[in-house]
Amino acid sequence: MLSKSNTKYIQSLHHKKYRDEGSTFIAEGSKCVLELLQGGHFACKQIFAMDAWMRQQEPLIRKYFSGPLQIVSDFELEKISLLSTPNQVLAVFSKQVPATYSPVAKITLVLDQLQDPGNLGTIIRIADWFGIEGIICSQHCADMYNPKVVQGTMGSLGRLNILYCNLAEWLQQYKNIPVYAAALNGQNVQTIKGTKEAILVIGNESKGISEEVMQLATQKINIPKTGAAESLNAAVAAGIILSHL
């Protein structure tokens, strides 16, 4: 049985404040939990799972994790889960201390106030697809440890260096690296190709890139529109530009 204090503790991790305090986060669902365990980037602290799942997965889990395993009922899992259909298991992991990251001789993604956790999750997955090593987020971006982000990244979360900082200050350290800003009035992305070193800035879903950051861009780039839609989803725009770089 799940204790009251455990229930409260996990529910608290739905909120950034408490994730920050304890430097922990939750992951849910069989695929996501197993990928994070096997990826080995985050230390696992506790696993809560339904009986049938635990019996099936215990041999695999024990290769990666020697800590407490707790059986929960579907009713208990529902109480601690954020999914509309809870999926057998929820685990608590320790956050990673961000490594130092240098954008020299690499393609780096910079996210300026990207607010939707779903978009952030998808972007982390796209970045991992294209072999990007680092993502620099402004302090007002969605939290990378938000459960929706963790879910959306499908295990890519631990493979990238993701830093939160003041973007203008960070960019000013690397004045020799070209900074491309995704904007509606920029140069056609199809004319920019084969870059080995660049910083690509993607802005907020509705407001775009802040003025302070835009001033540090060396070039605006744009995905040419031939139809009528007002905008492209931020993650889709990131994917398209990265595929051209």
Add this chain to the structure above:
Amino acid sequence: MLSKSNTKYIQSLHHKKYRDEGSTFIAEGSKCVLELLQGGHFACKQIFAMDAWMRQQEPLIRKYFSGPLQIVSDFELEKISLLSTPNQVLAVFSKQVPATYSPVAKITLVLDQLQDPGNLGTIIRIADWFGIEGIICSQHCADMYNPKVVQGTMGSLGRLNILYCNLAEWLQQYKNIPVYAAALNGQNVQTIKGTKEAILVIGNESKGISEEVMQLATQKINIPKTGAAESLNAAVAAGIILSHL
């Protein structure tokens, strides 16, 4: 006050069965409702809105709609809404009878069992950005009138011809048009450029393209992966390939 029968009626439109029966669907939120009204592709049947919004928007609404306007309380709106934070207005529209569509001399998108309404909404928006005129969906795709799709398309919904049919039968009518299938083992998308006539097939989020449809493809294409992520989101893949075509 919202009548019991109206409440029940709108709640029924959360489900495909009832949307099909009455050939109607719902749209929510100020931006979405106003865009659909002004777009003029779908006939509006009823509008339910909070008092303040209605007073502000009535002059604009009356340019496009002469039918019933109903004031609802926030509590009533919550009851009929599917949004976690209901946004001032919900409207009922009539579905459109699909126009006949020919893929000759065009780029056409074909979706094979694309199941996530969020992905379908994003793909419709991407298609509209790139000036695509038609999307052909297999019968097991998400419903284009699912409220999440309507929300995600941001007004692009009415600007495209979207048909649901048996894909294999449809493809067999156009044997002279190249059919590109997005697949993990295909040709690099960067080598395919400037096509004016093509059919691009995007498959199911986890299972990809069905065998029956794959057999009708003239070429498989792939987005080269240099990192470790297992897959790309279907909407992102569609966006990247369309940007290269």
